[in-house]
Amino acid sequence: MVDLKTLTSAESGRCLLLGNEAIVRGALEGGVRIATSYPGTPSSEIIDTLHETSGETGIYVEYSVNEKVALEVAAGAALCGWRALCSMKHVGLNVASDTFVTLAYTGVRGGLVLVSADDPSCWSSQNEQDNRYYARLANVPMFEPSNSQEAKDMTVSAFDLSELLELPVLLRSTTRVSHTLGPVDLGQLRMRSSSPGKFVKETERFVMVPRHALNMHDVLLRKMDRAIKISEESPYNMVIEGDGDTGVITSGAAYNYAVEALNKLGVKASILKLGMPYPPPSRKILRFLERYDKVFVVEELEPILETDVRSAGSSLNSRLKIFGKLTGHLPRSREYSTRIVYDGVAEALKIPTPKIIRPPSTDQKYLEIANSAPARPPVLCPGCPHRASFYLMKTTLGRSIVYCTDIGCYALGIQPPIQVGDILICMGASLGVACGVSRSQGEPTVAIVGDSTFFHASIPALINAVYNNHKIIVVVLDNSTTAMTGFQPHPGVPYPGKSQVMVEDVAKGCGVKYVKAVDPFEIEDARKTLKEALAFDGPSLLIMRHPCSIMERRQGVRRRPYLISKDRCDECLACLKTLGCPALHIVNGKVGIDQVLCTGCGFCAQICPRKAIEES
Amino acid sequence: MGECNILLAGVGGQGVLLLSEILGKAALESGYDVRVAEIHGMAQRGGSVTCTVRIGERVYSPTFPEGEADIIIALEPAEAIRNIVFANSETLIIMNTATVSPPGIYLSNQKYPDLKGIIEILGEVSENILAIDALKLAQRAGNPATQNIVMLGLLSATGRFPVDTNILRKALTESVRAEFLETNIKAFNLGFESYTETFKTFPAKGKE
Numbered sequence: 113m114v115d116l117k118t119l120t121s122a123e124s125g126r127c128l129l130l131g132n133e134a135i136v137r138g139a140l141e142g143g144v145r146i147a148t149s150y151p152g153t154p155s156s157e158i159i160d161t162l163h164e165t166s167g168e169t170g171i172y173v174e175y176s177v178n179e180k181v182a183l184e185v186a187a188g189a190a191l192c193g194w195r196a197l198c199s200m201k202h203v204g205l206n207v208a209s210d211t212f213v214t215l216a217y218t219g220v221r222g223g224l225v226l227v228s229a230d231d232p233s234c235w236s237s238q239n240e241q242d243n244r245y246y247a248r249l250a251n252v253p254m255f256e257p258s259n260s261q262e263a264k265d266m267t268v269s270a271f272d273l274s275e276l277l278e279l280p281v282l283l284r285s286t287t288r289v290s291h292t293l294g295p296v297d298l299g300q301l302r303m304r305s306s307s308p309g310k311f312v313k314e315t316e317r318f319v320m321v322p323r324h325a326l327n328m329h330d331v332l333l334r335k336m337d338r339a340i341k342i343s344e345e346s347p348y349n350m351v352i353e354g355d356g357d358t359g360v361i362t363s364g365a366a367y368n369y370a371v372e373a374l375n376k377l378g379v380k381a382s383i384l385k386l387g388m389p390y391p392p393p394s395r396k397i398l399r400f401l402e403r404y405d406k407v408f409v410v411e412e413l414e415p416i417l418e419t420d421v422r423s424a425g426s427s428l429n430s431r432l433k434i435f436g437k438l439t440g441h442l443p444r445s446r447e448y449s450t451r452i453v454y455d456g457v458a459e460a461l462k463i464p465t466p467k468i469i470r471p472p473s474t475d476q477k478y479l480e481i482a483n484s485a486p487a488r489p490p491v492l493c494p495g496c497p498h499r500a501s502f503y504l505m506k507t508t509l510g511r512s513i514v515y516c517t518d519i520g521c522y523a524l525g526i527q528p529p530i531q532v533g534d535i536l537i538c539m540g541a542s543l544g545v546a547c548g549v550s551r552s553q554g555e556p557t558v559a560i561v562g563d564s565t566f567f568h569a570s571i572p573a574l575i576n577a578v579y580n581n582h583k584i585i586v587v588v589l590d591n592s593t594t595a596m597t598g599f600q601p602h603p604g605v606p607y608p609g610k611s612q613v614m615v616e617d618v619a620k621g622c623g624v625k626y627v628k629a630v631d632p633f634e635i636e637d638a639r640k641t642l643k644e645a646l647a648f649d650g651p652s653l654l655i656m657r658h659p660c661s662i663m664e665r666r667q668g669v670r671r672r673p674y675l676i677s678k679d680r681c682d683e684c685l686a687c688l689k690t691l692g693c694p695a696l697h698i699v700n701g702k703v704g705i706d707q708v709l710c711t712g713c714g715f716c717a718q719i720c721p722r723k724a725i726e727e728s
Numbered sequence: 729m730g731e732c733n734i735l736l737a738g739v740g741g742q743g744v745l746l747l748s749e750i751l752g753k754a755a756l757e758s759g760y761d762v763r764v765a766e767i768h769g770m771a772q773r774g775g776s777v778t779c780t781v782r783i784g785e786r787v788y789s790p791t792f793p794e795g796e797a798d799i800i801i802a803l804e805p806a807e808a809i810r811n812i813v814f815a816n817s818e819t820l821i822i823m824n825t826a827t828v829s830p831p832g833i834y835l836s837n838q839k840y841p842d843l844k845g846i847i848e849i850l851g852e853v854s855e856n857i858l859a860i861d862a863l864k865l866a867q868r869a870g871n872p873a874t875q876n877i878v879m880l881g882l883l884s885a886t887g888r889f890p891v892d893t894n895i896l897r898k899a900l901t902e903s904v905r906a907e908f909l910e911t912n913i914k915a916f917n918l919g920f921e922s923y924t925e926t927f928k929t930f931p932a933k934g935k936e
Contacts, residue, residue: 115902128749128756128764235767259763259788292790293752293764368788451793478812481849485810486838488739488830490775529835685834694774694831708872 120165122301129296131289132157134260135199135227136165138267142223143302145194145309146172148182150568151597152201153236154290155229159199160598170304175600178539178568179204183211183226187280190224191318192309195271199227202243203538207569209246215280216250217328218318219335222309223274223281225267230286232365232412232447238519238538240445242413247282247390251332253339254282254390255348256364260294262387266348268299273342277335282390286412288365288447340391348387349396354380358461359404361397361421363389363411366448370410373454377463381408389417397424401432408457409436412448435460491527494695495661495711498522498589500632502532503690503719504656505558505587508642513558514549518542518570520562521596521660522589529692533560540569547573547582556583556646564594564602566615571622577651578623585645586653588615590629591660599663619653626652633658635718661711671712672727674705680724687716687725731784732890733792737811738803739828740774743876746903747801748779750880754891754899755783765790774831776807783890799888801879803862804828805846812853820856820888823847824875826863858882858926865918871908874915881919882926893920 114133118125120140129137135158139147149159159175166173172189176182179200186198198208205212205228212226228246231237247254255270257263267283274281316324317331343349354374358381362370367385374381384400386392401407401424409418418436425432435441441456442448457463492499502525505515517523517533518540526533535545546559561570566588577584594600603613619627626648630638638656645652673695685703688696693716695709705716707728717725734751738744745766752764760783767778780791794813802808802823815821829840850857860882862875869878877900884893897916904912 126756128752128762130766287767288765288790291766293749293762293766294790295756295762368790371788449791449793450789454793478853482810482812484841485806486830486833486840487836488774488776488806489832490740491831493774528832688834692832692835697829697831698834 116161116165119161120168124298124300126295126297128293129260129264130157130291130293131257131260131263131285132229132291133161134264134296135267135283135285136161137296137298138264139197139225139271140169140301141264141299142225142268142271143195143305144171144197144271145222145305146174146186146189147197147199148174148176148186149199150176150179150182150204151594151600152204152229153597154231154285154287155199155201155204155227156597156600157290158227160600162197170306175602177603179208180211183208183215186224187211187215187220189309190220190222191218192222192311194222194309195275196222196224197227198224199229201237202228202230202241203237203239204228205243205246207539209249212246212280213250214320214325216252216332217320217325219278219332220274220280221278223271225270225274225281225283227283227285229290230284232286235287238536240413242416243282243284244390244416245414247284251336252280252282253277253336253343253388254284255388256284257289257387258364258367258385259289260292260296263289264296264299266387269348277339279332279335279339284364286365286447336391340393343388343391344393344396346388346393349393350385350387351400352383352385354382356380357405359384359400359407361386361400361407361409361417363387363417366410366412366453369448369450369453372450373457376450376454377458379457379461379463386417392417392420392424394420394424397421398428401425401428405431406433406435406461408441408460409434410442410448410453411436413444415444489527490524491692491694492521492524492530493661494693494709495713496521497591497632497656497658497661497713498525499530499691499693500658500713500715501587501589501656502530503715504632504635504638504642506530506532508639509558509585509646513556514546514553515558515560516542516546516549517560518562518565520565520589521591522560522562525560527692529689539565540573543570543573543577543584543586546584547577547580550583556585559584559586561586561588563588563590563592563604563615567603567613571618574619574624574651574653575622582651584651586651588653588655590615590655590657591663592657593660593663595660595663599660599666615655624653625650629655629657631658632656633713633715633718661713665711673707673710673712674714674717674725675728676703676705677724677726680722682722682724684721686719686721690719691716730890731782731787732798733796734781734799734801734889735797735811735814736779736781736801736803737807738777738876739807740777742777742803742828743873744777744779744803747876747880748781750896750899750903751781751889753903754896755781757895757899758891761785761787763787763790776810778811799883801883803876803879805843806841808850809841809846812850815850815853817854818856819854820858820886821850821854822858822860822879822882822886823850824862824879825859826861826875858886858923860919860922860926862919865922866915869911869914869918871911871915874912877912877915878919878922881916881921882923884916885920885923
């Protein structure tokens with residue numbers, strides 16, 4: 113991570129920044145006044161960095177309750193003339209999409225940049241959807257950086273364009289841009305303004321009743337006509353001249369792989385790099401197509417550019433051949449690499465002698481050796497309170513009941529030996545899905561949800577369960593933080609300057625009649641409460657509350673680690689086989705406890721049949 | 729100005745990201761174009777972590793194809809094996825011999841491979857292997873969490889990473905918190921000094 117002083121410094125210079133940090137710098141250079149977000153990988157560093165530096169920059173930075181609200185808060189401020197940044201992971205824009213699409217009709221007054229960090233290859237997501245479609249759906253301009261320098265520059269340009277057109281602008285990044293460090297030449301910071309915003313009423317523009325909305329749709333189309341001209345002339349849509357009869361059209365991270373693959377193949381093709389791919393600069397694309405017999409389109413995920421290019425090229429002679437996903441030369445899923453582009457181009461252009469290194473290590477034999485390395489799936493941390501909660505659910509509610517689970521660390525509950533989690537779709541879906549499962553099977557169904565996820569997207573489904581009398585047992589795994597994305601605060605956690613909202617108060621307010629909170633390390637109490645919640649006639653909500661063990665460590669909490677008494681332990685391995693805590697291991701054939709990893713939670717001591725585990 | 733592709737592999741918590749950032753910063757300071765690819769997310773939860781560092785006059789992709797690593801730094805032996813496909817016959821492999829058993833291994837039918845076997849397999853691909861007990865040296869430096877920096881010192885001593893040792897030291901100094909600086913510098917020095925001894929045990933051929 114970059115030194116935060118460098119990032120907020122007015123001095124120019126060159127430094128190494130993550131794509132996400134570069135977006136932060138771009139926002140500072142672009143004079144952002146407000147930043148909002150719900151954290152989500154690979155976008156989180158944007159809001160975290162802005163949050164950490166907010167004291168110095170004076171920017172209002174907000175962790176909003178979900179992405180939709182985050183966008184609405186940013187939009188409200190932008191309607192009052194402030195420049196606003198709203199960042200989220202790709203699936204977050206699904207949540208915010210209702211607001212996003214109609215916000216394009218009203219437009220904004222201050223610049224509003226929405227950053228969507230997509231995740232091809234699902235490094236840390238439930239899908240790999242291509243959010244470039246959202247620029248089309250809402251009909252707003254989009255920038256697509258390929259590296260940190262562009263991420264910084266385009267953020268500044270996106271603010272300027274947004275303000276010029278009075279439209280929100282989408283900045284679409286991907287994991288390999290957001291999470292890659294690259295050099296950035298810093299630019300001038302904007303003069304900080306402290307003036308309050310001012311909303312000027314304009315009912316026909318901002319109140320989207322049908323008659324106004326139809327007019328504003330036409331206004332939007334006219335704005336986008338201007339955007340097409342800007343896209344045609346944009347320096348971000350540039351041709352990098354080569355020679356020969358082949359051209360390449362590309363954008364985003366795929367540009368990097370295209371350049372390197374062409375170099376390795378010895379193909380000196382010209383490249384049309386689209387840094388502002390929406391609205392597409394059709395005339396520029398057409399002029400490029402006219403020069404070549406063969407054009408290769410290189411883009412990750414969906415064939416969006418390729419469709420644009422084919423459409424632009426349809427008026428040309430039939431000599432032109434366009435290659436890409438639709439010809440089967442490049443894949444439509446997973447992130448790209450130099451090798452994937454290399455193989456696709458080599459096949460399409462029938463280049464016989466691949467120059468890429470293919471050493472003995474890529475033989476099948478070594479692939480098998482690599483795959484034979486012992487698996488290291490991510491697991492719940494030592495001392496994780498969710499482990500205790502899962503153990504209690506499994507041993508009290510049984511294995512056959514359906515566990516609808518949700519997005520967060522507790523998705524790791526599916527790993528052996530815990531294996532709790534039968535359905536997982538998206539943020540907050542556990543409750544709604546559990547309602548349907550319960551109704552269909554005619555049996556009580558468990559909905560597992562984290563504390564931050566509860567506030568994010570569970571509350572309407574909770575009300576639904578009460579209103580429609582669904583027998584679901586909602587288990588809120590409350591570790592008092594948003595752990596998976598880096599320990600961001602949320603409404604359930606006390607935080608300076610914020611007002612705490614308790615899960616139990618929300619649940620009672622939603623009409624849930626059985627609401628209790630227990631500590632999962634208090635086994636008997638928790639077990640008794642789980643049984644009650646299961647037996648309760650109607651939806652019940654049980655909060656299993658204990659702070660995240662990593663967060664506790666960071667806050668300086670230290671407990672004595674536990675030890676296994678050699679006399680009493682009969683090596684039944686119940687601790688290992690039921691809990692799978694990373695602090696439990698086998699040394700010289702005997703079970704032991706790693707004294708560095710053990711957090712002293714003592715849960716294994718509570719379940720040991722021989723009472724052979726004790727505090728050191 | 730040549731290109732250099734480095735793959736760093738380890739287990740969540742071993743400091744792979746920090747090590748890659750130090751290499752990146754030092755390379756930028758030396759006038760190289762740099763890309764460092766990090767994958768966050770599950771890294772904190774004990775999973776495998778890999779990072780790639782690419783430097784050269786002009787680099788684009790943050791990652792590189794199998795077989796194209798000039799240097800592999802493995803903070804854990806099984807992680808070296810997992811990434812063997814990135815090596816070629818010229819690759820310098822610097823491996824920490826201190827093992828970290830996956831927590832679930834006792835429940836599976838997998839076995840942690842033995843160290844000698846690991847070195848033999850790596851040796852089939854490249855003879856340029858430096859294996860070092862970085863945990864032991866890190867403990868000697870006063871902080872077992874500095875295994876990554878022991879590896880950095882050793883890398884610097886090999887001369888295969890085209891950045892001056894003093895620039896690496898400066899990048900290290902700028903990247904760790906003041907309270908941990910002393911043990912980190914010690915770890916760097918112990919790693920650096922171990923080169924002569926390690927070199928004797930695992931004769932590395934190639935460009936030295």
